[in-house]
Amino acid sequence: MATNAPATKPKTLKDGYIPPAERLFSPGHRGCAGCGELLAARLVIEAAGPNTIVANSTGCLEVTTTPYPESSWGVPWVHSLFENSAAVASGVEAALKSMGRKEGVNIIAQGGDGSTVDIGLGLISGMLERGNDILYVCYDNEAYMNTGVQRSGATPFCASTTTSPSGEQSFGNMRPKKPMVEIAAAHGIPYAASASVAYPRDLQKKVKKALSIKGPKYLHIHVPCPTGWYAESINTIKIGKLAVDTGLFPLYEIENGVVTGVKKAKVRPKVEEYLKTQNRFKHLFAKPGGDEVIKQIQAIADRNAERLGLDEK
Amino acid sequence: MSKVTGKKVVIEGSLAVAEAVKYCRPNVISAYPITPQTHIVEDLAQMVADGELKAEFVNTESEFAAASVVFGASTAGARTYTATTSQGLFLMFEVLYNIAGSRLPIVLTCANRAVSAPISIWNDQQDSLAVRDAGWIQVFCEDAQEIHDFQPIAFKVAEDPKVRLPFMTMLDGFVNTHTYEQLVLMDQALVDQYLPTYKPVVRLDPAHPMTFGALAMPDVYHEIRYMLNRALMGSMSVYADAVKEFNETFGREYTPFLEEYRSEDADVVMVSMGSLCGTIKDAVDELRKEGMKVGLVKLRMHRPLPKTAIRKALDRASVVAVIEKDISLGLEGIIATDVRATFAGHDGPNVLSYVAGLGGRDVTVPQLKTIMKEAATWKGRESPDEPFWVGLKRDIIPEV
Amino acid sequence: MAEKLTDGAVVKPASTHVNKTGAWRSMRPVVDLEKCVKCYICIDLCPEGAISALPEKKGVQVDYDYCKGCGICSSACPQTAYTMVREEK
Numbered sequence: 001m002a003t004n005a006p007a008t009k010p011k012t013l014k015d016g017y018i019p020p021a022e023r024l025f026s027p028g029h030r031g032c033a034g035c036g037e038l039l040a041a042r043l044v045i046e047a048a049g050p051n052t053i054v055a056n057s058t059g060c061l062e063v064t065t066t067p068y069p070e071s072s073w074g075v076p077w078v079h080s081l082f083e084n085s086a087a088v089a090s091g092v093e094a095a096l097k098s099m100g101r102k103e104g105v106n107i108i109a110q111g112g113d114g115s116t117v118d119i120g121l122g123l124i125s126g127m128l129e130r131g132n133d134i135l136y137v138c139y140d141n142e143a144y145m146n147t148g149v150q151r152s153g154a155t156p157f158c159a160s161t162t163t164s165p166s167g168e169q170s171f172g173n174m175r176p177k178k179p180m181v182e183i184a185a186a187h188g189i190p191y192a193a194s195a196s197v198a199y200p201r202d203l204q205k206k207v208k209k210a211l212s213i214k215g216p217k218y219l220h221i222h223v224p225c226p227t228g229w230y231a232e233s234i235n236t237i238k239i240g241k242l243a244v245d246t247g248l249f250p251l252y253e254i255e256n257g258v259v260t261g262v263k264k265a266k267v268r269p270k271v272e273e274y275l276k277t278q279n280r281f282k283h284l285f286a287k288p289g290g291d292e293v294i295k296q297i298q299a300i301a302d303r304n305a306e307r308l309g310l311d312e313k
Numbered sequence: 314m315s316k317v318t319g320k321k322v323v324i325e326g327s328l329a330v331a332e333a334v335k336y337c338r339p340n341v342i343s344a345y346p347i348t349p350q351t352h353i354v355e356d357l358a359q360m361v362a363d364g365e366l367k368a369e370f371v372n373t374e375s376e377f378a379a380a381s382v383v384f385g386a387s388t389a390g391a392r393t394y395t396a397t398t399s400q401g402l403f404l405m406f407e408v409l410y411n412i413a414g415s416r417l418p419i420v421l422t423c424a425n426r427a428v429s430a431p432i433s434i435w436n437d438q439q440d441s442l443a444v445r446d447a448g449w450i451q452v453f454c455e456d457a458q459e460i461h462d463f464q465p466i467a468f469k470v471a472e473d474p475k476v477r478l479p480f481m482t483m484l485d486g487f488v489n490t491h492t493y494e495q496l497v498l499m500d501q502a503l504v505d506q507y508l509p510t511y512k513p514v515v516r517l518d519p520a521h522p523m524t525f526g527a528l529a530m531p532d533v534y535h536e537i538r539y540m541l542n543r544a545l546m547g548s549m550s551v552y553a554d555a556v557k558e559f560n561e562t563f564g565r566e567y568t569p570f571l572e573e574y575r576s577e578d579a580d581v582v583m584v585s586m587g588s589l590c591g592t593i594k595d596a597v598d599e600l601r602k603e604g605m606k607v608g609l610v611k612l613r614m615h616r617p618l619p620k621t622a623i624r625k626a627l628d629r630a631s632v633v634a635v636i637e638k639d640i641s642l643g644l645e646g647i648i649a650t651d652v653r654a655t656f657a658g659h660d661g662p663n664v665l666s667y668v669a670g671l672g673g674r675d676v677t678v679p680q681l682k683t684i685m686k687e688a689a690t691w692k693g694r695e696s697p698d699e700p701f702w703v704g705l706k707r708d709i710i711p712e713v
Numbered sequence: 714m715a716e717k718l719t720d721g722a723v724v725k726p727a728s729t730h731v732n733k734t735g736a737w738r739s740m741r742p743v744v745d746l747e748k749c750v751k752c753y754i755c756i757d758l759c760p761e762g763a764i765s766a767l768p769e770k771k772g773v774q775v776d777y778d779y780c781k782g783c784g785i786c787s788s789a790c791p792q793t794a795y796t797m798v799r800e801e802k
Contacts, residue, residue: 077726080384080408090382
């Protein structure tokens with residue numbers, strides 16, 4: 001891959017080619033083609049920089065990036081268990097503080113929606129309550145993808161998963177998404193925000209902003225999963241944009257309890273445009289009563305728009 | 314013991330633990346309170362609050378989190394400590410295996426307590442023995458002096474680059490934690506000499522990034538677990554050396570794997586662990602006065618199991634009565650099974666299993682004397698398939 | 714000679730690059746540099762990080778050792794500078 005090497009070493013891929021062994025996130029990982037989560041993870045660590053320690057929960061991200069003896073991670077990185085990356089990160093922070101090595105070091109705890117909103121919720125709550133100087137990042141692909149697309153507390157209303165499948169007598173997951181950004185913010189932390197891999201520059205800005213704040217921070221990133229959402233990998237970003245633009249996954253920040261940084265738009269597409277891109281919602285277009293369900297999903301989007309002021313006048 | 318240096322005090326067992334941990338200069342302590350461990354962590358919290366101990370004390374929302382915090386701190390290169398018991402130890406179960414497999418030299422004190430259900434806060438050893446397979450070094454202590462002294466030994470062995478394994482020391486809940494005993498405190502300067510600053514082989518460090526906790530496919534997992542077991546077995550000699558050096562530094566006379574009390578010429582030998590051994594020694598003395606050749610082998614190291622030392626201590630006996638405050642449900646006492654294992658394929662004594670003192674039930678000198686007399690009648694007979702239950706109140710047990 | 718295992722399975726950083734995931738793809742993205750306006754959105758959106766800038770603002774280049782052929786770059790490019798072409802093998 002030899003090219004005319006620039007005079008100075010490229011800092012980012014936008015400056016020029018960087019040999020994979022020198023990257024913060026090396027290619028060669030086992031993520032599916034078009035994986036939203038792996039893309040988001042790369043964007044997060046590139047925004048955070050080399051002075052970062054990552055504690056990662058079990059899940060797609062962990063498994064695909066660290067098959068012994070290889071690792072995609074160019075920063076110090078630790079995986080313990082499924083539910084405890086927040087507590088592990090708390091321990092890392094305590095260790096660095098106790099040994100006078102904390103200055104200038106970012107600490108990120110991260111995991112998927114399964115490890116965040118379900119099995120690890122208590123440990124995240126503890127970390128937020130303790131006030132550790134840690135950024136928690138949730139990569140939300142709306143189901144337990146690594147184990148085969150089972151529902152999580154973040155699975156949206158009426159999505160079909162393997163443990164909440166649509167069927168003769170079911171429209172799929174009948175429960176709403178756990179409002180994780182609000183749950184995090186309710187702990188009184190300085191910064192909580194939602195982001196989407198479909199808006200990568202906004203995502204990286206939010207990572208940098210969060211890391212500039214002292215104390216516990218929470219970032220919830222929507223990451224389409226072509227494999228688990230039964231969609232085409234080429235549409236990963238298009239789907240992610242529609243999730244945001246329809247109001248189903250709004251982008252906003254909560255700083256010290258106050259909603260700020262809301263992404264508004266003049267035009268808000270109808271939820272059908274989003275739902276029809278993924279076969280996990282295809283039963284809504286096929287089953288009798290599906291159109292009623294679609295109306296309920298539109299109502300969710302409308303409520304988000306009202307609550308956050310998504311519609312630009 | 315003229316070489317013993319240090320201040321003589323009368324303090325609560327829990328404080329004996331906390332003082333020793335303080336001398337070991339841990340960087341990070343994280344624990345969740347649970348009876349009867351509470352005084353240990355409260356004492357440590359007070360020491361930190363008073364600036365007596367310079368450590369990060371992390372309060373957590375559960376034992377699972379506390380174990381995970383020390384996991385993270387240890388991976389970042391800190392010397393770490395936690396304490397728990399019973400239900401708390403069980404809540405840490407997943408993390409205990411994770412810690413050992415990740416080769417982290419975390420030190421934990423377990424204030425042995427019965428396990429639920431039914432719920433009981435009183436002493437027995439079901440809790441720590443239930444996690445014997447996790448890959449932790451396990452050493453059981455009899456009294457306040459021992460639990461105090463074995464803390465620096467624990468850190469020293471755990472952190473040895475040839476070992477790199479977590480170390481669990483046990484004392485008996487309430488019996489040891491909440492009673493006052495006379496002991497000699499270690500001298501801080503001597504502890505610093507015995508236990509230098511922790512130098513991790515690898516750690517989380519942006520200057521030298523490494524990945525911890527990779528996925529092991531079937532082509533390597535088997536070997537990595539072999540390496541873990543090899544390190545655990547190898548820790549026996551490192552531990553023996555560490556105890557020897559401790560004795561020389563502090564003027565003590567500990568034998569690393571087990572203590573033989575009047576057992577060299579004994580016909581009937583009791584085997585046990587922990588505070589019960591104190592009572593057994595009294596029973597042995599009384600029976601010796603009455604002319605019976607009895608003795609006690611107090612087992613200290615339980616994992617790795619020091620088979621050679623156990624065989625050597627017991628092979629002259631005709632009957633071994635293993636009396637313990639635990640049971641492997643569906644089989645017998647755990648230590649009894651372990652002792653049987655040391656004699657598999659070797660000529661040896663008849664091994665009997667006695668389950669005693671569950672849930673804090675007192676085990677008395679008269680009971681122990683009766684057991685030893687009864688055990689003697691099992692010379693040359695096949696031992697029963699089920700354990701003996703000591704002091705069982707049959708009159709309150711309904712018929713089947 | 715076999716590579717020895719590490720205690721606790723500790724692994725060297727940024728080492729997955731030995732695994733050339735380019736072998737996975739059935740379609741490859743081909744960029745028309747004349748259409749490229751150097752917005753670099755494709756660089757941001759490649760899950761592999763397989764796209765990087767050419768020197769002297771000449772455009773972008775795809776590292777075919779790692780490109781899995783997902784097509785995100787072709788879908789995201791505002792100038793439709795990418796075409797997805799079937800792999801010959």
